[in-house]
Amino acid sequence: MPTRFPTINPKSLHFFFTILTICLHLTPIINSRTIRRIGSPSYLSSDDSSVTYLWPLPSNFTSGNETLVVDPNLSISVSGNGGSSVIVREAIARYKTIIFKHVGSSKSRGTSNSDYDVNKVTVIVHSDDEELQLGVDESYTLLVAKNNGLSIIGEVTIEANTVYGALRGLETFSQLCSFDYGTKTVQLYNAPWFITDKPRFEFRGLLLDTSRHYYPIDIIKQIIESMSYAKLNVLHWHIIDEQSFPLEVPAYPKLWKGAYRKWERYTVEDASEIVNFAKMRGINVMAEIDVPGHAESWGTGYPDLWPSSTCREPLDVSKNFTFDVLSGILQDMRDIFPFELFHLGGDEVNTDCWNDTPHVKQWLQDMNMTAKDAYRYFVIKAQEIAISKNWTPVNWEETFNTFAEKLNPNTVVHNWLGPGVCPKAVAQGFKCIYSNQGVWYLDHLDVTWDGFYDAEPLEGITDSVEQKLVIGGEVCMWSETADPSNVQQTIWPRAAAAAERLWTSKEAAPTSNTSETALTRLHYFRCLLTRRGVQASPVTNLYARSPPIGPGSCYDQ
Amino acid sequence: MIWQTIFLGLMLQLILVIGAKYPKNINIWPMPESVEYGNQTLTISKDFNLKVDGSKYKDKSSILKDSFTRLLDVVTSNNVIEYNFGKVDQSNLLQGIHVVILSEDDQLQYGVDESYKLNILSKGNPNYAYIEAATVYGTLHAMQTFSQLCHFNLHTRKLIVSQTPISITDRPRFSYRGLHIDTSRHYQPLPMIKKVIDSMAYAKLNVLHWHIVDEQSFPLEIPSFPKLWNGAYSRPERYTVAAAADIVSYAQRRGINVLAELDVPGHARSWGIGYPALWPSKTCREPLDVSNDFTFELINGVLSDFSKIFKFRFVHLGGDEVDTSCWKLTPRIQKWLKNKGLNESTAYEYFVLRAQKIALSHGYEVINWEETFNHFGSKLDRKTVVHNWLGGGVAEQVVKAGLRCIVSNQDKWYLDHLDNDWQQVYMNEPLTNITNPEQQKLVIGGEVCAWAETIDGSNIEQTIWPRAAAAAERLWTHPDKLAKDPNEVTSRIANFRCLLNQRGVAAAPLDVPGRAAPIGPGSCYVQ
CATH class of the missing domain: 3.30.379.10 (Chitobiase/beta-hexosaminidase domain 2-like)
Incomplete structure (x- = not known):
């Protein structure tokens, strides 16, 4: 059930723009859609460089040519109805650490406020509603102006309807700040800034597969943290698959016998901790159990779920027990995952085992079903269980391709096989998530950054009503050959390319001439990730996650 | 009975x-x-x-x-x-x-x-x-x-x-248990270096050998000669003095010393970006100009600044891979050599020994790469620690000559050699063929080296781990407790690798070449 958030009071908005207009008259502003001086990768080697690069690019902004020095004792205060939010307070602490990481603790230079141009950031959050659901308002405005007595609005203001908009604004603010190695202060180039920003799509996802390889909590948290830097907002947690079943399910405690090892497991509390950690960063967790095709590991604890001990997949469609277990899992997961979407998989179902196993075959005959009918029967029944637990089902596209007319009309179709599926899905009134494997599968190592960047979720959809049904897209990190040692450099920087596609308006982030409009910024963002401790790979390698080809600057590789 | x-x-x-x-x-x-x-x-x-x-x-x-x-x-x-x-x-x-x-x-x-x-x-x-x-x-x-x-x-x-x-x-078997990182071929951001230090502490390694500067870039601030860090790759790819001091203190609080290296005269081309007078000529830029007193003034300034940050007893002065042809090809230097009665090879010796004296004057004991020993071992300061790298058998020669030695033979302990698997790393014995107890004592330890031609912020951890852990046990553990066959410890080192993952360290699988991806789905404990 979508929650409505209050919009900005039109009166205060009007006031805000009046003040802004005054500022615009007082300070010279260079109006630009794309940031200037793009294109020279070694720009940073020259001494006069003071350029700001933002990723993903805000949809609307203006900047100027002043350089402001930021007070290391910067005060960041929060006001508005959401002013007491712990989410915002903790985010402020995180971003302060990021912004001032390079400033030594020794206070050798002047510590009086007047030595700095920016002493104060005001964050205004209009709503105290912290519910994080699909479509939550993530918009914000960010104003940076020098407090020189002329401006009526002093310094830095971030204004947002929700705490989650405030988080996005803080991320952008952190990217405006750079450490200057000459003066050893944090500087804010190209001020004054006026940014009005909001996401293009409400669903901006990353899939993580913890079944092919297990990821310790610490690594998952690192991934979530890095997602927030690129303003991604959904972690699609493909928890379980045929290889292992790492999650605890109290209703059926033998299920996690399907974990690889005793230590490669998530307790219920661990999973809740992940959901909470993500929420603190404005990120929803969409859980998946991929039925009936990708579930062999379920049978390690309950062999009855296999058609037979030699033919183990898909789950046995003929037994009520299968659906009892499914229902038990969904019931337990409901307590962990508050997000309204739940992914039921449904892809790559090879029904041979159903035909080859006598008792299942008999059941099919009794029910007068073909194996294909039974596939549909399974998926629809799983949907009904999920809906009964107040979830909106998401299914991989095969379900839509095979029996669209039987799917619950609220189903979100998750594209992956290739292009052209979302147009068909939305034409039939379904919502759709775009993950075309040719461009947005991160485990396809031969897809380069521009392949990700040039992808267009709305490709082939012109009707504006239909366009709205594409709720967004997702890059997928299947883990056959990814584990804690290399997952971050398989994800980054390519996921960032998709993140800009999903966040930034098409006009502000065109797919033409991207080596001018995007590449330098992406180089910069990749280096920003490594400076924040994220193992992001070189941008321009032809093969993802391969090492740098030789010595060189991060900004060139 | x-x-x-x-x-x-x-x-x-x-x-x-x-x-x-x-x-x-x-x-x-x-x-x-x-x-x-x-x-x-x-x-x-x-x-x-x-x-x-x-x-x-x-x-x-x-x-x-x-x-x-x-x-x-x-x-x-x-x-x-x-x-x-x-x-x-x-x-x-x-x-x-x-x-x-x-x-x-x-x-x-x-x-x-x-x-x-x-x-x-x-x-x-x-x-x-x-x-x-x-x-x-x-x-x-x-x-x-x-x-x-x-x-x-x-x-x-x-x-x-x-x-x-x-x-x-x-208690440790050797008092020097090192890991070498190179921030010149690629810059490593501070959080990466700190994560490396954290993970070293998990394996009880105790020396971070920081190969700060090389021919490619000069990322460290040197207040005495501020233009040196013009040789950084870019403005942000730099370390301030405060950042370097922060790294030293961060390491020290974890029981880890930082060994700073200044690799002269052969690996220093980036110095000349700020001070072109250090190059023999604009077109022939390495090694540092041996004929110019300014070269040694500058080394003195750098080491003076070093001594305020790097409090470890030792400083590493490099001295490896010196190709002296630029000295021969530059007429000015050629003339100087003649006047001094030096040839290229004795000029190399002259340079290294003069640099050693400067370091000693700042209170450091000197570590040099093995070429210095191989060429003029008897001339080296008697407190010199010779750092082996070219191959096996060097430590034996060094300790026979009465000098101390650190073992890093590249065929086993260079982590950028991706085909050195953990078993080979584990089995590399620093005291090979050294039986005399007095000579054994001169081997102060060993070090695994992660040269950064193809290592950057994205892959440093999985290049280092888990193979560095194999060396860490070799250097820490009493010889009686060391496995004679590395396969006896496979499950224990696999456990340590998974422990590193749990602590957020991107340690690579054991059953693939260095830092390679896992070959397929599977448990951390068996890959």
Whole structure:
């Protein structure tokens, strides 16, 4: 059930723009859609460089040519109805650490406020509603102006309807700040800034597969943290698959016998901790159990779920027990995952085992079903269980391709096989998530950054009503050959390319001439990730996650 | 007679139990000198705390307190722990750690006493694990060992220490256990370096050899010669003095010394970006101009600035791979050589020895790469430590000549050689063919090297780990406890690799070449 958030009071908005207009008259502003001086990768080697690069690019902004020095004792205060939010307070602490990481603790230079141009950031959050659901308002405005007595609005203001908009604004603010190695202060180039920003799509996802390889909590948290830097907002947690079943399910405690090892497991509390950690960063967790095709590991604890001990997949469609277990899992997961979407998989179902196993075959005959009918029967029944637990089902596209007319009309179709599926899905009134494997599968190592960047979720959809049904897209990190040692450099920087596609308006982030409009910024963002401790790979390698080809600057590789 | 036999039999059994070479179910890495253990389980209490009664050490700079906080962080970070102790028997609780440190001193100098004892009784009221060490740095190692004894119990959701009572006595075999990183071929951001330092501490490595500068870039700020860091790749790819000092202090608080290197005269082209006079000529830029006094003034300035940041006893002056053809090809230098009666080879010697004198004048002892020894070993300062790299057998020659040596033979201990697998790293013995005990003492240790031609912020951790851990055990563990066949320790090192992953370190699979991706789905513990 979508929650409505209050919009900005039109009166205060009007006031805000009046003040802004005054500022615009007082300070010279260079109006630009794309940031200037793009294109020279070694720009940073020259001494006069003071350029700001933002990723993903805000949809609307203006900047100027002043350089402001930021007070290391910067005060960041929060006001508005959401002013007491712990989410915002903790985010402020995180971003302060990021912004001032390079400033030594020794206070050798002047510590009086007047030595700095920016002493104060005001964050205004209009709503105290912290519910994080699909479509939550993530918009914000960010104003940076020098407090020189002329401006009526002093310094830095971030204004947002929700705490989650405030988080996005803080991320952008952190990217405006750079450490200057000459003066050893944090500087804010190209001020004054006026940014009005909001996401293009409400669903901006990353899939993580913890079944092919297990990821310790610490690594998952690192991934979530890095997602927030690129303003991604959904972690699609493909928890379980045929290889292992790492999650605890109290209703059926033998299920996690399907974990690889005793230590490669998530307790219920661990999973809740992940959901909470993500929420603190404005990120929803969409859980998946991929039925009936990708579930062999379920049978390690309950062999009855296999058609037979030699033919183990898909789950046995003929037994009520299968659906009892499914229902038990969904019931337990409901307590962990508050997000309204739940992914039921449904892809790559090879029904041979159903035909080859006598008792299942008999059941099919009794029910007068073909194996294909039974596939549909399974998926629809799983949907009904999920809906009964107040979830909106998401299914991989095969379900839509095979029996669209039987799917619950609220189903979100998750594209992956290739292009052209979302147009068909939305034409039939379904919502759709775009993950075309040719461009947005991160485990396809031969897809380069521009392949990700040039992808267009709305490709082939012109009707504006239909366009709205594409709720967004997702890059997928299947883990056959990814584990804690290399997952971050398989994800980054390519996921960032998709993140800009999903966040930034098409006009502000065109797919033409991207080596001018995007590449330098992406180089910069990749280096920003490594400076924040994220193992992001070189941008321009032809093969993802391969090492740098030789010595060189991060900004060139 | 019967009693004697029984007694002997019992003794023998006891020896078999305690003295078993590889305690089967003990997954500590690197293996301590001696471990005795039982089969009782203790639960870690909610208010697990640090007690220091009887300790001489005052912990003025919180090294001990912070290490205890980190210990709690690493053992609790991976699971949500239940601290409701409704019906747990109090005597089965472990209340904390009682640390007794015998020395007040917290100087981290070369050869500092790193030994410790760790005892955990299976009952007590209240029960504290007991750590005794000569220095706070021995205690840090004990904390690492303790952290590896803690496990999460999936049923009770509590942290436990099983196999108590436990009694561990431990100390390092070598006093120099190094890891080399190179921030010139690629810049490493500060958080990456700090993560490397954290992970070194997990493996009880104790020297970060920081190859700061090379021909490609000069990322460090040198206040005496501020234009030097014009040689950085870019403005942000730099370290301020404050950042370098921060790294040194961060490492020191984890018991790790930072060995700074200035690789002269051969690997220094980037110096000339700020000061072109250091190049023989604009077109022939390496090695540094031997004929120019300014070159040595500058080295003096750099080392003077170094001495304010890098407090380790040693500084590394490089001296490897010196191709002197630029000296021959530059007429000015050619003339200078003639006037001085030097040839290219003696000029190389002249340069290295002059640089050594400057370093000595700043209170450093000098480490040089082995070429200096191979060319003019007898001329080197007698306190020089020769750093082997080209191949095996060098340490033998060095210690015979009475000099100290660090072993890093590239065919085994260069981590950028991706085909050096962990078994080879494990089996590389620094004392090969050195039997004389006096000569053995001259091998101060060894170091694994991660040259950064193809290592950047994206892949440094998985290039280093888990292979560096194999060297760490070779350097730490008493030879009697080292496996003769590396396959005997496969499951224990796999466990350590997974432990690194749990602590957020991107350690690579063991069963593939260096830093390669896993070959397919599977458990961390078998890949």
